[in-house]
Every structure is written in C-alpha cells, then in structure tokens.
Amino acid sequence: MTTSPEDLSSYPFPLRSDRYRISANVEPAGVARATEAGAWGATILHVPGDHAGYEDVVRARAAILDREPARFVAAPHSRAACWDALLYLTARLAAEQPATCSLERDGDRYRFRNSRLGVDQEFVFGDGSTLPEHPLRFASRQLTEDVVVLGVRDDRLWLDAGAVATASVWSIGFDAGMSFRELHGPVPGNEPGGVFERAEQFLLRMAPGEAFRRLNWGLQPDDRLDLSLDAAPSWAPAHRPLRVADPGREIHLRTEVQHLVRLPLTGSVLFLIGIRLLALDRIERVPAWRDRLASVLETLPTEVSDYKGLGPIAALTLAHLRR
Secondary structure, eight states, X not given: OOOSOHHHHTOOOOOOXXXXXXXXXXXXXXXXXXXXXXXXXXXXXXXXXXXXXXXXXXXXXXXXXXXXXXXXXXOGGGHHHHHHHHHHHHHHHHHHOTTTEEEEEETTEEEEEETTTTEEEEEETTOGGGSSSOHHHHHHTTOSSEEEEEEEEXXXXXXXXXXXXXXXXOOHHXXXXXXXXXXXXXXXXXXXXXXXXXXXXXXXXXXXXXXXEEEEEEEESSOOSOBOGGGHHHHXXXXXXXXXXXXXXXXXXXXXXXXXXEOTTTOOEEEXXXXXXXXXXXXXXXXXXXXXXXXXXXXXXXXXXXXXXXXXXXXXXXXXXXX
C-alpha cells in the first residue's frame, strides 16, 4: 500500500526507462500499472475520487465547448458511430463508477444517471430528439477526457467527429476530416512503413470492444489544461519566450493518457485523451521519477525535442532537477 498523496499515487508517470524514443507504446487498457508511487490505469475513464476534481474538470470542459462551437465537429456520416460512442461511454461509466453512475435498458430505450453531475437522462438509441444535444456532445459532458471518433473507410482511419477542449497544440476544427497519416504528419517516425503506419494497421485489426492505451508527454510552464491552437492567444505569450520564476512550482509534466477502443457496433475507433499535470516539485518527491526525467531530457534526440517544443523548457527543467 502506498503512502504517497493521491496526486502522486495515481499519477500515470509516462517514462519507464532512462531514454525516450517515439513509439506506439500500446498496451491493454483497464489494467493497473504499478509505479514507484502507487498505481494507475485500473479503469479506462479517469474519475477523480475527490469531490471537486471530477466536477471541476468536467464543467470547465463543458464551458469551453459551449463557448467555442468549433471545438465540436461531427460529419453527417458519423452519426451511427457517435451513437455507438455514447452507448459505450455511458455503459463504461456505469461499470467503473457503479456508486454514482448507472445505465438501464428497456429495448431501445435507455436511462443514464450520473449523480455527481445531477444527470438523469432517458433516450432512445438512434433517436436524436430524445437527447438535449448531439449524442457525442452529451457523452463528452460526463468525462474528464476529450473524445474523438475515427471512422474506417478504404482500410484507413479518418477523423470524423470529436469534442476536444484541452488539445495539446492542435485544433479539432482544423484537423477534422484528415486521415490518420495526415494527423501525424509532423511527428518523427511518420515516414512510410514507420511507427504510425504500423499503429494504424494495429488499430484496424482490433476486435470489436477491444481497448488499448498509450502515453504521451510534454513540459509546460504553467498548469493550463487547454493548450489548443484555438486558445493560443491566451497561453502562447507565457510559453514563447519562456518566462519562469519558480521552476519547481510553475513547470509541469503534461501526460496524455490516450485510450483507443474499437466500438462494438460500427467498428469505428474511439480515441480518448485525458490530460494529467504534475509540477516538478511534486515529481521530486519520487526520486526515481526525478532521476528518470532528468536522464530522458539529457539524452532526448534533437528531432524529438524540437517536435515536442521542449527547447528552453527542457534545459530549465534539467537544470532544476540536477541542481
């Protein structure tokens, strides 16, 4: 049993070795992974146990989606996949949070309850008039994760729909309609036969209902969740040029917990992106994490550092960790 505080004991620290190279790093979802501070990953959806954490993140996401309609996209041909996603996500919440969420079925009629958010909604599967909004938007209001639906056509994946409030330097409105290869165009390793071509083929071979996860990471000089291109005017000035007075408190490790689910009814791929932040002074409480992050930054290839936009913040972080 861990004695670490909750933010450390459940944190998905993304670095498993002293060196980092871009890879698919895919593993089965819903399986707890032990760390030096505790464990994480026993559930697919992240619902913090403390009262404020879940509600605050969900409401902040909903406020962004309501204020900026371009953060939600749904191609007309994605309708069936979005209903599939709604049913999967509400059922997953009911299975993983049985004390606060439930999903009851009577034929095509369902009733979903989420007591932590005060939600009690009946709907008929496939009938948009029985929901207050688009099914994917409704589902996204229950989650701390961003939601993307990748449709399958011509043995390729395409970004067909999404509700994205906390993107990491990308925009759902700009990327909508792109292929999987186009979405990863700037990433090192996206050449023909590279890691992302193999990753797409892996996703296309997933069985209905199968779920996997992977981690991505970066560094940022604040604790903002929303680093989308849509919000760049509000966050970019603090990032470029970098202005940090107290690295331990201000610089945060940004971990993306990405889940990939083959939806059972349509075969589309559901892509969930959860953002978890941890300040350097919290990381330093776990010596193995402190040393591993420092080693990774010391040995990170230039092309990976450039792609992640680490440059000055990596140097500042390393100096702080090695001080």
